[in-house]
Amino acid sequence: MNSYKNSLDILKEKKVCIIGAGRVGTTLAALIANMQVPGLTLRAVYSLHEESLKRAAKYTGVKRKKILFTKEISECTGGSNCIFICTPDDVIEKACKKILSL
Numbered sequence: 001m002n003s004y005k006n007s008l009d010i011l012k013e014k015k016v017c018i019i020g021a022g023r024v025g026t027t028l029a030a031l032i033a034n035m036q037v038p039g040l041t042l043r044a045v046y047s048l049h050e051e052s053l054k055r056a057a058k059y060t061g062v063k064r065k066k067i068l069f070t071k072e073i074s075e076c077t078g079g080s081n082c083i084f085i086c087t088p089d090d091v092i093e094k095a096c097k098k099i100l101s102l
Helices: 002-011 023-034 050-060 073-077 089-100
Strands: 015-019 041-046 068-070 082-085
Touching: 015 023, 015 073, 023 041, 023 050, 041 050, 041 073, 050 068, 068 073, 073 089, 082 089
Parallel strands: 015 041, 015 082, 041 068
Antiparallel strands: none
8 A cells, every 4th residue: 555655656746738638538637637646736638629628528527626628739738747648649749749849
């Protein structure tokens, strides 16, 4: 149990954003939003698709937390110090290039 607790220490002071609001991104968003780790914050979720953002907001339980669901990647990554890319494999490179260009 102690090693599990110590492994959660790495998550402290993380401001997370998630690129991609499909099944993986939405599930990860819900998990992070509901974790009881002091200092761990889900800041934002990004998707190109409005319907995916609406579904992610509903599934994540956004009413309890201030989470930005956005179609602007710069709004998602700005202020974050941990980025999870949860896009289809063929879009990962494009997403990385877009983030690097900001």
